[in-house]
Amino acid sequence: MTTMTETSARFREFKMPDVGEGLTEAEILKWFVQPGDTVTDGQVVCEVETAKAAVELPIPFDGVVYELRFPEGTTVDVGQVIIAIDVAPGSGDAPAPAAAAPAQEPAAEPEAETEPKGRTPVLVGYGVAESSTKRRPRKGASANPEAAAVAAAVQAELNGHAAPAAPAAPAAAVPAQGGRPLAKPPVRKLAKDLGIDLATVVPTGKDGIITREDVHAAAAPAAAPAAAPAPAPAAVAPAVAEAPAVVSDSARETRIPVKGVRKAIAQAMVGSAFTAPHVTEFITVDVTRTMKLVAELKEDKDMAGVRVNPLLVIAKALLVAIKRNPEVNAAWDEANQEIVQKHYVNLGIAAATPRGLIVPNIKDAHDKTLPQLAAALGELVTTARDGKTSPAAMAGGTVTITNVGVFGVDTGTPILNSGESAILAVGAIKLQPWVHKGKVKPRQVTTLALSFDHRLVDGELGSKVLADVAAILEQPKRLITWA
Numbered sequence: 001m002t003t004m005t006e007t008s009a010r011f012r013e014f015k016m017p018d019v020g021e022g023l024t025e026a027e028i029l030k031w032f033v034q035p036g037d038t039v040t041d042g043q044v045v046c047e048v049e050t051a052k053a054a055v056e057l058p059i060p061f062d063g064v065v066y067e068l069r070f071p072e073g074t075t076v077d078v079g080q081v082i083i084a085i086d087v088a089p090g091s092g093d094a095p096a097p098a099a100a101a102p103a104q105e106p107a108a109e110p111e112a113e114t115e116p117k118g119r120t121p122v123l124v125g126y127g128v129a130e131s132s133t134k135r136r137p138r139k140g141a142s143a144n145p146e147a148a149a150v151a152a153a154v155q156a157e158l159n160g161h162a163a164p165a166a167p168a169a170p171a172a173a174v175p176a177q178g179g180r181p182l183a184k185p186p187v188r189k190l191a192k193d194l195g196i197d198l199a200t201v202v203p204t205g206k207d208g209i210i211t212r213e214d215v216h217a218a219a220a221p222a223a224a225p226a227a228a229p230a231p232a233p234a235a236v237a238p239a240v241a242e243a244p245a246v247v248s249d250s251a252r253e254t255r256i257p258v259k260g261v262r263k264a265i266a267q268a269m270v271g272s273a274f275t276a277p278h279v280t281e282f283i284t285v286d287v288t289r290t291m292k293l294v295a296e297l298k299e300d301k302d303m304a305g306v307r308v309n310p311l312l313v314i315a316k317a318l319l320v321a322i323k324r325n326p327e328v329n330a331a332w333d334e335a336n337q338e339i340v341q342k343h344y345v346n347l348g349i350a351a352a353t354p355r356g357l358i359v360p361n362i363k364d365a366h367d368k369t370l371p372q373l374a375a376a377l378g379e380l381v382t383t384a385r386d387g388k389t390s391p392a393a394m395a396g397g398t399v400t401i402t403n404v405g406v407f408g409v410d411t412g413t414p415i416l417n418s419g420e421s422a423i424l425a426v427g428a429i430k431l432q433p434w435v436h437k438g439k440v441k442p443r444q445v446t447t448l449a450l451s452f453d454h455r456l457v458d459g460e461l462g463s464k465v466l467a468d469v470a471a472i473l474e475q476p477k478r479l480i481t482w483a
Contacts, residue, residue: 010088012061013081016048026050027075028082037065045083048076053394054355054387063087183210186257194219276332276453280413281462285470286434288444290314293476297370306374311349311403313476314426314469316373318401319345319366320482321468328465329398330421330456339456348400348417349377351384359417360389361397405429411447421456424469425449446473 016026026048033045044056045065063085070076181198183191187210191198194215201218203210290313297308322329322345330341347365351358360383362368362376383389400423402414411427427447434443450466457465472478 010086011066012063012085012087014045014059014083014085015081016076016078017057018078025075025077026055028070028072029054030072031068033065033068033083035065035067039063039065039085049355050391053358053389053391055390059083059085061085061087064089181210182208187212187215191215191218276416277455278413278416278451279454279457279459279462280449280451281459281466282411282447282449283466283470284445284447285474286436286443287429287446287473290473290476291429291444302371303374306371307378308374310429311401311426312370312374312377313479314403314424314473315347315349315365315377315401316370316479316483317469317472318399318424319347319373320472320479321465322399323366324468324482325461325465328422328452328457328461331398331419332421332453332455342398345399346397348397348420348423349380350400350402350417350423351381351389353384353387353389355387358384358389358394359397359400360384360393361400363396399423401426405446411449413449414451416451416453420453422450422452422462422465424466425451448473 027050029047029049031046033039033043039045039059040062041060042058045059047054047056049055066084066086069080069082069084076082181201182203182205183198188198190212191201191210196215196218198210198215201210201214204214205211287310290310294308294310294313297303297312326343327341329345330339333340344364345366346361346363348359348361351360360380362373362380365373365376368376380389380393383393397417397420399420400414400417402423403426404412404414405426405428408428412425414423414425416423425448427449429444429446431442432445433440434445435441436443448466448470450462450469452462452465468482472482
């Protein structure tokens with residue numbers, strides 16, 4: 001859904017949309033345009049990262065970029081204006097557009113943090129109706145008077161009013177209301193945890209903002225010399241997907257802000273581990289014949305152009321096992337206290353990416369032939385590695401495979417993907433001594449682990465599914481007879 005507000009005949013604002021399933025915020029990773037650039041309807045103007053994926057946002061109208069409201073690296077709530085567009089350039093004079101400030105030097109959050117009187121709650125993806133209530137000041141307005149003046153001029157033009165005169169720049173930074181020290185919320189929390197009174201801390205940040213380093217310096221022993229202000233960096237590094245790590249003065253700890261995909265992973269894993277009663281079963285299986293089948297499929301003309309590997313056969317084996325034991329493919333409806341059996345399989349594949357672990361799924365995998373499944377797997381992995389997996393591609397999974405064997409790990413106890421009934425972990429395939437036809441021989445062996453929700457899946461059912469997968473991998477010809 002496109003979220004925008006037409007504030008005048010000339011200017012239009014584009015708000016951060018809900019890019020996937022009720023998400024409430026997104027981080028601006030990269031701007032592809034700058035003030036003064038011409039844009040057309042459908043042109044991608046920025047890339048944002050939600051708790052699930054990186055998404056490109058197109059602008060829904062033509063015009064000239066007037067203002068970028070937030071710098072790269074900023075986390076923005078859904079419904080906040082992120083860019084203003086002049087849809088009728090040249091029709092009259094307008095205040096100079098203000099470019100987004102560097103992400104590495106954010107201004108302190110103003111003291112006026114409470115909601116203005118009369119403001120109504122906002123639904124995800126929608127704005128607030130016009131009212132006479134004074135607009136809430138944007139972050140950084142009180143800490144940077146010059147930027148505040150430009151922002152006020154832009155807003156005045158957008159609202160059709162004359163802009164107030166810009167105040168003269170002060171000679172030195174002035175603390176926020178009531179003389180309260182300027183510091184971002186994480187820094188305030190750090191000071192509280194260390195028992196440091198921010199009023200006693202000497203700020204070294206821009207406009208008198210107290211930084212983490214200032215707090216650490218204040219917490220150092222009194223005998224230690226006062227820390228000198230850090231020199232300004234020569235250049236600002238571009239924003240990246242992962243939040244920059246913050247290294248303490250002692251260099252013995254590194255703190256990494258948890259947000260985006262990593263934050264979503266943490267919340268989902270905790271929710272799954274403490275909601276669904278996990279049971280994990282293991283089986284070690286001789287997959288020598290499966291490895292021979294993989295080698296044969298690579299030479300098959302019907303598989304030309306697609307990637308063939310053991311994961312393909314394992315995925316097909318799991319789909320056949322689910323077909324033989326359909327009750328395992330289900331979900332728990334807590335609200336209605338019902339078990340919802342799925343008559344389709346959206347097969348999730350856990351993928352490690354630079355942004356963290358994601359689990360996109362192959363829709364209706366049960367209906368796909370082996371070549372179709374191979375093509376879908378290849379596309380899924382490539383898209384995930386490129387960071388282009390959409391939120392829709394990660395929604396609606398029913399069961400998942402995680403291949404820990406690629407890291408040389410024998411097996412593990414995987415945690416269920418939220419809302420799913422089972423997850424199969426595949427260990428490393430190794431040459432091991434194995435009793436084959438009464439003799440000890442070197443064989444290709446792996447260990448499988450199946451975790452399942454014990455509310456949905458009894459031990460007998462889980463055991464049957466795992467045994468069926470193992471039987472197929474030991475004798476791949478069963479794919480033909482059981483499929």
